[in-house]
Amino acid sequence: MSILVNKDTKVIVQGFTGKEGSFHAEQCLDYGTKIVGGVTPNKGGQTHLGQPVFNTVKEAVATTGATVSMIFVPPAFVGDAVMEAAEAGIELAVIITEGAPVKDMQAAKAHATKHGMMTIGPNCPGIITAEECKIGIMPGMIFKKGNVGLISKSGTLTYEGANQVCNEGFGITTAVGIGGDPIIGLSYKQILPMFEADPDTECIVMIGEIGGDLEIQAAKLIKEQITKPVVAFIAGQTAPKGKTMGHAGAIVSGSAGTAKEKMEALEAAGVTVVVSPAEIGAAVTKAMAKK
Amino acid sequence: MNIHEYQAKQIFQKYGVPTPKGIMVESVKDAVKAAQELGGPIWVVKAQIHAGGRGLGGGVKLAKSLEEVEELANEILGMTLVTHQTGPEGKLVQKLYIEDGADIQSEYYLSVVLDRKLEMPLIMASTEGGMNIEDVAENTPEKIVTVPVDPAIGFQGFHGRELAFGLGLTDKVEQGNMIKLAAKLFKLYMDNDAEMIEINPLIKTGKGEFMALDGKMGFDNSALGRHPEIAAMRDLTEEDPDEVEAAKYGLSYVALDGEIGCMVNGAGLAMGTMDTINHMGGTPANFLDVGGSANAETVAKGFEIILKNPKVKAIFVNIFGGIVRCDRIANGIIEATKITDVNVPVIVRLDGTNAPEAAEILKNANIANLIVGDDLGDGAAKAVAAAKGE
Numbered sequence: 001m002s003i004l005v006n007k008d009t010k011v012i013v014q015g016f017t018g019k020e021g022s023f024h025a026e027q028c029l030d031y032g033t034k035i036v037g038g039v040t041p042n043k044g045g046q047t048h049l050g051q052p053v054f055n056t057v058k059e060a061v062a063t064t065g066a067t068v069s070m071i072f073v074p075p076a077f078v079g080d081a082v083m084e085a086a087e088a089g090i091e092l093a094v095i096i097t098e099g100a101p102v103k104d105m106q107a108a109k110a111h112a113t114k115h116g117m118m119t120i121g122p123n124c125p126g127i128i129t130a131e132e133c134k135i136g137i138m139p140g141m142i143f144k145k146g147n148v149g150l151i152s153k154s155g156t157l158t159y160e161g162a163n164q165v166c167n168e169g170f171g172i173t174t175a176v177g178i179g180g181d182p183i184i185g186l187s188y189k190q191i192l193p194m195f196e197a198d199p200d201t202e203c204i205v206m207i208g209e210i211g212g213d214l215e216i217q218a219a220k221l222i223k224e225q226i227t228k229p230v231v232a233f234i235a236g237q238t239a240p241k242g243k244t245m246g247h248a249g250a251i252v253s254g255s256a257g258t259a260k261e262k263m264e265a266l267e268a269a270g271v272t273v274v275v276s277p278a279e280i281g282a283a284v285t286k287a288m289a290k291k
Numbered sequence: 292m293n294i295h296e297y298q299a300k301q302i303f304q305k306y307g308v309p310t311p312k313g314i315m316v317e318s319v320k321d322a323v324k325a326a327q328e329l330g331g332p333i334w335v336v337k338a339q340i341h342a343g344g345r346g347l348g349g350g351v352k353l354a355k356s357l358e359e360v361e362e363l364a365n366e367i368l369g370m371t372l373v374t375h376q377t378g379p380e381g382k383l384v385q386k387l388y389i390e391d392g393a394d395i396q397s398e399y400y401l402s403v404v405l406d407r408k409l410e411m412p413l414i415m416a417s418t419e420g421g422m423n424i425e426d427v428a429e430n431t432p433e434k435i436v437t438v439p440v441d442p443a444i445g446f447q448g449f450h451g452r453e454l455a456f457g458l459g460l461t462d463k464v465e466q467g468n469m470i471k472l473a474a475k476l477f478k479l480y481m482d483n484d485a486e487m488i489e490i491n492p493l494i495k496t497g498k499g500e501f502m503a504l505d506g507k508m509g510f511d512n513s514a515l516g517r518h519p520e521i522a523a524m525r526d527l528t529e530e531d532p533d534e535v536e537a538a539k540y541g542l543s544y545v546a547l548d549g550e551i552g553c554m555v556n557g558a559g560l561a562m563g564t565m566d567t568i569n570h571m572g573g574t575p576a577n578f579l580d581v582g583g584s585a586n587a588e589t590v591a592k593g594f595e596i597i598l599k600n601p602k603v604k605a606i607f608v609n610i611f612g613g614i615v616r617c618d619r620i621a622n623g624i625i626e627a628t629k630i631t632d633v634n635v636p637v638i639v640r641l642d643g644t645n646a647p648e649a650a651e652i653l654k655n656a657n658i659a660n661l662i663v664g665d666d667l668g669d670g671a672a673k674a675v676a677a678a679k680g681e
Contacts, residue, residue, distance in 0.1 A: 075513060101514035125613065139613045139643050155557050156555075157559040157560050157563055159611045209562060210562070235563045245558055275566065275570045276570045276671075277567065278667040
């Protein structure tokens with residue numbers, strides 16, 4: 001089992017024929033992802049990577065029955081692409097593009113919610129169900145199949161965490177990179193309960209960072225609803241105030257959004273909080289042994 | 292991207308938000324000329340830097356004669372202004388704003404920001420104008436009125452009424468003035484992809500009119516492409532020159548106080564690397580994310596920027612290759628050692644895509660000072676030891 005996506009998930013790619021879209025779509029196909037087509041306006045009718053190209057998402061969905069869209073369009077067109085996917089009946093849009101204006105994402109997410117479409121990202125590595133389905137840009141080979149669910153704001157910390165979990169002899173059910181922008185789609189609050197409900201997930205690794213309060217909301221939810229062990233790391237304990245640390249959303253404003261307050265909230269919720277990402281693997285081993 | 296007060300006021304004027312009359316100058320001579328043009332009899336001489344708390348730091352002063360304007364301009368222009376937002380090193384004042392004095396009956400606070408929890412813009416107002424709003428939020432939260440505005444419906448009358456009544460305005464004309472002002476501010480926020488607009492203080496004059504005595508604005512960097520007139524307002528002298536230089540090469544850099552230079556791919560791992568170094572008893576000298584398209588040139592540039600800092604005693608390169616291929620980073624490191632004089636130990640940890648090839652490349656290059664870290668923990672420990680001279 002897994003969450004959100006599996007070997008049967010039918011995926012289309014928006015921005016299919018672009019440089020990034022092509023490169024990563026091909027990697028996803030190699031991984032085994034069922035990419036059934038893509039969308040690039042004015043290239044409808046062509047074939048790309050052995051799959052049909054459509055002018056609109058509506059046509060792509062009607063012809064292929066895809067339920068998930070992986071979005072690689074340039075930043076200025078992300079809002080448009082997400083709204084198009086939502087109206088075409090896509091169930092989950094995975095937005096990889098970095099640098100989409102916040103105002104566009106605000107409108108796009110509100111529209112997606114109205115149409116019952118879930119979103120992941122933007123500015124994220126995507127989602128992977130180990131050895132079944134990769135929708136994103138992560139290096140597939142480090143995600144071995146296993147029983148640990150992973151959710152992270154950071155791409156490279158997703159890889160770091162998954163790699164350590166696998167080096168300890170465990171593996172991953174599904175790993176979700178939720179992105180580090182100020183407005184993002186699915187977050188801890190929605191995904192943690194999915195892992196709780198997934199019979200194959202036995203332990204959850206949660207990686208957060210400074211800025212915003214999603215981790216605080218997560219702590220509250222964990223306390224109330226999550227019975228599986230959770231191992232957490234919050235990046236940015238040494239980040240200075242008022243400076244954006246790479247991710248647009250990673251900023252400590254005033255006294256809000258510090259790593260310390262998030263770590264304390266998670267600890268109070270019974271989560272094993274590690275002070276360095278280098279300790280994620282060992283903490284998972286400990287958590288799995290206790291079960 | 293942030294802009295100066297005088298630029299914010301230009302935008303306010305465009306949107307019909309009343310402000311006192313003022314002129315930006317860059318010399319004492321022009322300051323006096325500006326004061327003459329404005330007419331007086333009272334002027335305010337204001338330092339233009341991108342930081343709050345200018346008044347408390349001595350960068351905003353009242354002048355009652357042209358002589359005083361000259362005196363104050365002399366004093367403030369060229370001073371290094373230290374406020375709670377500049378850090379102890381302060382900021383050099385290169386521009387002044389000479390402004391008409393205003394008839395202040397009472398002071399308010401008004402801002403529009405993004406509420407990340409509600410995922411929509413939020414208008415905040417308070418009767419505690421001129422105060423640090425974070426202090427007000429902490430000590431007397433009941434004195435802050437917050438009104439979220441869903442962009443799908445836009446600014447409506449009820450939003451304005453909630454603000455006006457929340458501020459305790461009872462005069463109908465004053466209520467109307469406040470509602471109109473908030474509507475303009477919200478339009479300004481949406482039209483320009485602002486991240487934050489703050490007026491502190493917003494004053495009420497003896498005639499019951501509201502006027503922006505100060506103005507602070509920040510804009511979404513991702514949206515600057517569609518606002519060339521805003522992008523043109525960027526003042527590079529207000530930004531850290533190393534950060535600006537790094538950005539030209541697609542690197543995201545923030546200077547810190549410590550001794551271990553860090554070069555990492557991905558913002559999260561870069562912060563996690565700093566945290567690990569700190570946890571192991573070392574101190575990070577910087578945050579540096581080489582991004583997804585790192586190559587020999589960007590890595591060499593990264594080394595150059597890190598090594599400009601004389602405090603750096605070791606460099607930790609920590610790469611988990613996803614899109615970034617480790618062999619490219621390895622070549623970059625070799626390239627960098629040819630271009631730049633890397634005179635401190637370099638600890639390299641490369642994992643992920645093409646890591647074995649990268650290890651081979653580094654081994655064959657035989658670079659002195661190069662230490663290989665097996666994983667994040669091992670690499671950080673070696674970097675901390677190297678910085679201590681062990």
